[in-house]
Amino acid sequence: MGASKNIPYGRQCIDEQDLKAVTDALTSGWLTTGPKVAEFEQAVAEISGVAHGVAVNSGTAALHAAMYAFDIKEGDEVIVPPMTFAASANCVAYMKATPVFADVDPETLLIDPDEVEKKITSKTKGIIAVDYAGQPCDYVALRKIADKHGLFLAADACHSIGGSLNGEKVGSLADISLYSFHPVKHMTTGEGGMAVTDNAEYDKRMRIFRNHGITADFRQRDGWFYEMQDLGFNYRITDFQCALGLSQLSRLPEWVARRRELAAMYDREFSDMDGLSPLGKLDGAKHAYHLYVINLQGENRSEKRKQVFSYLREHGLGVQVHYIPVHLHPYYKDNFGTHEGLCPVAEKAYEGLISLPMFPQMEDADVEYVVETVRKALAEV
Numbered sequence: 001m002g003a004s005k006n007i008p009y010g011r012q013c014i015d016e017q018d019l020k021a022v023t024d025a026l027t028s029g030w031l032t033t034g035p036k037v038a039e040f041e042q043a044v045a046e047i048s049g050v051a052h053g054v055a056v057n058s059g060t061a062a063l064h065a066a067m068y069a070f071d072i073k074e075g076d077e078v079i080v081p082p083m084t085f086a087a088s089a090n091c092v093a094y095m096k097a098t099p100v101f102a103d104v105d106p107e108t109l110l111i112d113p114d115e116v117e118k119k120i121t122s123k124t125k126g127i128i129a130v131d132y133a134g135q136p137c138d139y140v141a142l143r144k145i146a147d148k149h150g151l152f153l154a155a156d157a158c159h160s161i162g163g164s165l166n167g168e169k170v171g172s173l174a175d176i177s178l179y180s181f182h183p184v185k186h187m188t189t190g191e192g193g194m195a196v197t198d199n200a201e202y203d204k205r206m207r208i209f210r211n212h213g214i215t216a217d218f219r220q221r222d223g224w225f226y227e228m229q230d231l232g233f234n235y236r237i238t239d240f241q242c243a244l245g246l247s248q249l250s251r252l253p254e255w256v257a258r259r260r261e262l263a264a265m266y267d268r269e270f271s272d273m274d275g276l277s278p279l280g281k282l283d284g285a286k287h288a289y290h291l292y293v294i295n296l297q298g299e300n301r302s303e304k305r306k307q308v309f310s311y312l313r314e315h316g317l318g319v320q321v322h323y324i325p326v327h328l329h330p331y332y333k334d335n336f337g338t339h340e341g342l343c344p345v346a347e348k349a350y351e352g353l354i355s356l357p358m359f360p361q362m363e364d365a366d367v368e369y370v371v372e373t374v375r376k377a378l379a380e381v
């Protein structure tokens, strides 16, 4: 034990099978927009329990494509939680629409359906729920609200691939669900993302959007003619990235299972440790544990978090804080008039949050080291 340890909060796993998949793709003659893209889309749609997948070059691009599919425009409002990475709200701003922040539940830090309902106005077009840390949100309650008010429901599932709610797979819980394949996520394509949906019209719109707004329909008919029908982007992903994704996907169930084992070990140790609490669980949710988050308790949490965080870093733990509530970033304050006090639950929680190491290659002994180091940090700072 000691400072020679170096355990990050998340880490990708690349093995021989992945290397072979990538080199095979590189020498196949297709570098981009080839057969591996379609194969990867189908495979991810299948494990999500839906018909369509649109692969793009980041989770952020997937969120942006979803906002396009929903036809979000200037003047529209979309409800988002503050306890997330900025991309979940930025996608609304990309459309010149307004992200409206609805506070989270104090136990799970997932968007609180009652708070969502309070934020609905005549301009509201939809809800983006975020499966914070890997736990699916209460999509049953959110769906009721969305249906009652005629809103779309999107799931930012960048943390929760492989999870489920009441036996229903993540990916099938909203109108469109979005994944990220960034290296710290459950599985990686380097950079990459995907939007999955059962809706053929959304699927079509997102395909056009990821390719400059160009429709391929005429090309299929005439061979050369194409039309740019709207302003899109180049959000395409390469074949070798999708080959890596397919190879990684084959290990996803085993990796998610290991994440759950690690979380159960942490839970056992932390459930009655003074000075902190693990996050709450939602009934019926099967967590995918992108992150394992503890919340420091007691007086002066912000200062204590700073000290515990430094102590853990000094002892070889690459801990992180997820997240600074999005509405507190200067961009949001300056452009959308957000402020301290807007989402008090998220703001209070933020002061005590620390994300501990969580990735499938962690050994049981690594978990023990993390737990003991946290225990000492709480005693010594």
Ligand SMILES: Cc1ncc(COP(=O)(O)O)c(C=O)c1O
Residues within 6 Å of the ligand: 058, 059, 060, 061, 084, 085, 087, 088, 130, 156, 158, 159, 179, 180, 181, 182, 192, 193
């Ligand atoms: C909740 C959430 N949404 C969206 C994203 C954006 O994904 P990407 O980094 O692939 O663009 C991330 C990535 O960190 C995320 O954690």
